Amino acid sequence: MRPIGKLSMIRTKIAIGMISAAIIAFQLVLMQILSYVQWYHFAYMIISIALLGFGAAGTFLTIFQQTLQQNYYRIFPLLLLITAILMSIVVIVAGSEAVRFDSLLIFHDLKYTGRLLSTYLIFFLPFFTGALAIGMSFLKFAGQIGKIYFANLIGSGVGGIIALLLMHWLLPQQLPLVIAVIAMAGGLVAFPKNAGKLLISTVIVSIVILLTVFLKPVRLEPSEYKDISKTLLLPNATIEYEKSSPHGLVQIVSSPVLRYAPGVSLTYRKPYPVRKAVFNNGNWNGYLVPTKDKLDTTILNYTTQSLPYYIEKINNVLILDAGTGENVSLALDENIGDINATEANPEIFKLLQNSFTDQNEVKLHYTVARNFLVSDTSIYDLIQLPIIGSFFGNSGLNAVEPRYELSIEAFSEMWDKLSDKGMICLSSWMDYPPRNTYRLLASIIQLLEEKKVERPNDHIIAIRSWSTVTFLVQKSKFRKTQEKQMQQFCHSLMFDPLILPRVKEIFQGEYNTIQDSPFFTNIERLLFAEKKEFLNEYPFRVQPTTDNRPFFFQNLRWRGINQLITTFGESSIPFFELGYILILFTFIQIIFIAAIFIILPLFFKSWKSNNKMWIFVYFGGIGLAFMFIEIVFIQQFTFYFGQPIYATAASISILLIASALGSYYSGSIQITKKILILIPLVIAILLLFLTIFLSSILSYTIAASLVVKILISIVLIGITGFFLGMPFPAGIKYLSEGRQVDIPWAWAFNGYFSVISTALATIISVETGYVWVLLLAAITYALTGLGSSLLKS
Numbered sequence: 001m002r003p004i005g006k007l008s009m010i011r012t013k014i015a016i017g018m019i020s021a022a023i024i025a026f027q028l029v030l031m032q033i034l035s036y037v038q039w040y041h042f043a044y045m046i047i048s049i050a051l052l053g054f055g056a057a058g059t060f061l062t063i064f065q066q067t068l069q070q071n072y073y074r075i076f077p078l079l080l081l082i083t084a085i086l087m088s089i090v091v092i093v094a095g096s097e098a099v100r101f102d103s104l105l106i107f108h109d110l111k112y113t114g115r116l117l118s119t120y121l122i123f124f125l126p127f128f129t130g131a132l133a134i135g136m137s138f139l140k141f142a143g144q145i146g147k148i149y150f151a152n153l154i155g156s157g158v159g160g161i162i163a164l165l166l167m168h169w170l171l172p173q174q175l176p177l178v179i180a181v182i183a184m185a186g187g188l189v190a191f192p193k194n195a196g197k198l199l200i201s202t203v204i205v206s207i208v209i210l211l212t213v214f215l216k217p218v219r220l221e222p223s224e225y226k227d228i229s230k231t232l233l234l235p236n237a238t239i240e241y242e243k244s245s246p247h248g249l250v251q252i253v254s255s256p257v258l259r260y261a262p263g264v265s266l267t268y269r270k271p272y273p274v275r276k277a278v279f280n281n282g283n284w285n286g287y288l289v290p291t292k293d294k295l296d297t298t299i300l301n302y303t304t305q306s307l308p309y310y311i312e313k314i315n316n317v318l319i320l321d322a323g324t325g326e327n328v329s330l331a332l333d334e335n336i337g338d339i340n341a342t343e344a345n346p347e348i349f350k351l352l353q354n355s356f357t358d359q360n361e362v363k364l365h366y367t368v369a370r371n372f373l374v375s376d377t378s379i380y381d382l383i384q385l386p387i388i389g390s391f392f393g394n395s396g397l398n399a400v401e402p403r404y405e406l407s408i409e410a411f412s413e414m415w416d417k418l419s420d421k422g423m424i425c426l427s428s429w430m431d432y433p434p435r436n437t438y439r440l441l442a443s444i445i446q447l448l449e450e451k452k453v454e455r456p457n458d459h460i461i462a463i464r465s466w467s468t469v470t471f472l473v474q475k476s477k478f479r480k481t482q483e484k485q486m487q488q489f490c491h492s493l494m495f496d497p498l499i500l501p502r503v504k505e506i507f508q509g510e511y512n513t514i515q516d517s518p519f520f521t522n523i524e525r526l527l528f529a530e531k532k533e534f535l536n537e538y539p540f541r542v543q544p545t546t547d548n549r550p551f552f553f554q555n556l557r558w559r560g561i562n563q564l565i566t567t568f569g570e571s572s573i574p575f576f577e578l579g580y581i582l583i584l585f586t587f588i589q590i591i592f593i594a595a596i597f598i599i600l601p602l603f604f605k606s607w608k609s610n611n612k613m614w615i616f617v618y619f620g621g622i623g624l625a626f627m628f629i630e631i632v633f634i635q636q637f638t639f640y641f642g643q644p645i646y647a648t649a650a651s652i653s654i655l656l657i658a659s660a661l662g663s664y665y666s667g668s669i670q671i672t673k674k675i676l677i678l679i680p681l682v683i684a685i686l687l688l689f690l691t692i693f694l695s696s697i698l699s700y701t702i703a704a705s706l707v708v709k710i711l712i713s714i715v716l717i718g719i720t721g722f723f724l725g726m727p728f729p730a731g732i733k734y735l736s737e738g739r740q741v742d743i744p745w746a747w748a749f750n751g752y753f754s755v756i757s758t759a760l761a762t763i764i765s766v767e768t769g770y771v772w773v774l775l776l777a778a779i780t781y782a783l784t785g786l787g788s789s790l791l792k793s
Contacts, residue, residue, distance in 0.1 A: 020155030053127025055751020146667020153660030662725025
């Protein structure tokens with residue numbers, strides 16, 4: 001076999017940067033794809049799988065270290081080309097009939113659990129091969145680890161930006177191929193002189209496969225239980241329009257029998273209008289509101305959401321998260337002369353503009369609801385949110401999705417925007433067992449208590465239909481004339497009063513009777529004397545949410561499970577909180593899978609070292625804590641930027657680029673025991689500062705322009721990231737000076753704890769809040785630094 005020519009260090013670093021960019025971009029693309037095909041919570045699974053690939057690569061390096069190092073210049077480009085091939089086909093394979101799984105069936109049919117594990121393995125492969133190429137480079141050039149790690153992190157940061165840009169231009173199913181081209185280009189950059197037949201053949205195969213995927217593109221199939229799948233079953237249903245952005249894939253579906261009647265009164269006698277439906281990532285987003293010349297909103301006057309217009313003269317309205325404009329249409333039909341509406345999804349906002357462009361009464365704002373609440377100086381007679389939840393409840397699939405517009409802080413900001421006679425209108429679909437309705441009422445009561453309102457029940461009115469509940473919260477006490485008008489409204493439309501001011505009695509209804517009598521008892525307990533007792537005793541968590549724990553649809557309470565099993569049966573529990581349970585399921589699975597792929601193989605190879613405990617604590621600790629910080633940044637900046645993909649891309653890109661600079665700088669430092677103690681302690685101090693002040697800084701500046709917010713993010717994340725980039729290369733550099741055999745073990749321990757940290761951080765944030773995740777990261781870094789005092793020469 002002819003010797004393979006060596007690469008220049010510049011080409012090596014460029015290739016490492018390109019594969020690193022491809023890996024991060026592919027990770028974000030898979031998050032986007034799974035948000036459409038399945039649901040939002042699978043984003044955490046993808047992060048775990050990516051890290052599993054890195055950890056397993058470290059273990060593979062440990063076992064085959066000598067062979068890989070001897071053949072580095074042949075294997076390195078080969079791995080990059082294989083990664084490109086895998087990136088182009090794994091989505092196709094995972095979506096095939098033999099492998100495709102469905103979230104809602106995992107706990108119903110064991111074969112879907114097997115399919116989920118198969119999906120893990122399929123998505124794991126490109127991350128493993130890409131990470132193996134990077135790990136080989138770390139080991140090969142351990143003496144220059146600062147510069148190699150710099151190339152790795154810079155590439156990763158750029159990859160996040162690339163993914164964000166591509167999501168604006170291409171549909172989700174088109175993105176993996178483009179990312180694969182980046183990986184392939186990295187392989188070509190690393191292509192050596194005197195390349196053998198294997199490398200040349202691999203290049204040809206990769207070109208053929210990528211061309212085949214380009215010429216025969218795959219179409220993504222969403223879960224059969226997603227809203228769009230059920231809608232497409234209607235006669236002659238077709239997708240008329242689809243456009244992607246980092247906010248998701250927006251699609252418009254038409255059918256001659258697609259009619260929309262959102263909790264409409266039973267007294268409505270006119271034909272139900274045919275409407276086109278709008279979906280975002282396969283989830284219902286609203287109907288396409290006709291343009292002015294075709295606008296007919298009469299049907300909306302037959303919903304509980306129209307109550308505020310019936311009992312009070314409204315001069316101006318603020319519609320938050322307007323979606324496709326249903327509540328805007330209602331306000332127009334009521335002849336409101338000043339309507340402000342917010343929407344953060346760019347594609348949905350375009351639809352809003354198209355529907356209301358000629359309506360001078362309507363002012364549309366492309367922004368997140370919380371941003372507008374903070375920056376706007378107007379006072380409103382009515383602030384209205386879209387109806388909360390899903391028709392006839394849901395399976396908790398959105399349990400781990402942060403909903404900052406429904407936190408107690410958001411309601412407080414709305415209250416401060418009200419005129420003296422102003423109202424907040426909150427509506428919810430009826431769910432069973434009740435959760436959303438109770439949580440809304442608990443939030444309203446806590447809001448009034450925090451605002452020092454005397455006799456809170458005098459400020460609340462609630463009515464219900466056969467499918468919805470609407471709460472009105474008024475800044476002043478409801479007048480008797482308003483109460484009378486509300487009763488007339490209910491009688492004329494066959495709705496039922498639920499809560500009346502000054503009446504210590506809950507009305508069980510005349511027109512829309514339900515068999516769940518505890519529902520009324522529990523509303524009474526919440527509203528009057530037993531709120532704390534009810535919130536403590538109810539088997540679901542229905543306390544008000546906060547910006548620290550913004551998971552409005554996460555209701556699972558561990559100590560209430562026995563009661564739920566007794567009432568509903570053991571097999572029903574997963575379907576109440578499926579999203580959160582799947583996160584727990586992922587966490588348990590990933591612990592064992594990571595142990596099998598990363599830790600177990602190491603026991604088959606002898607390891608003699610004086611610093612086994614230090615390597616385990618140091619590299620395991622920084623792996624665990626780094627990912628804790630990354631997850632907190634993603635979640636907190638989701639609040640700041642208003643969208644998970646934006647937040648993920650921005651947080652990861654800034655964090656990794658800053659870490660790259662820190663890594664590069666660490667290459668110029670002489671690594672001593674003192675340095676290995678000092679750097680983690682400095683990081684711990686920074687994290688303690690963020691634990692105390694991050695939330696306040698973000699809340700105070702949330703209304704700033706996008707450019708200013710990016711600059712603030714760069715400062716907050718960048719300073720922290722600079723120091724976060726130092727511990728890993730510093731530790732590797734220390735080991736490279738005489739203990740190079742320890743490096744793969746360090747990589748493996750770092751990978752293992754990084755893998756389990758993603759789901760663990762999510763669970764901790766749901767149970768205790770983001771502050772505790774950040775605090776635990778600070779404690780971990782402090783212990784890691786102090787642990788370096790145990791280091792033996």
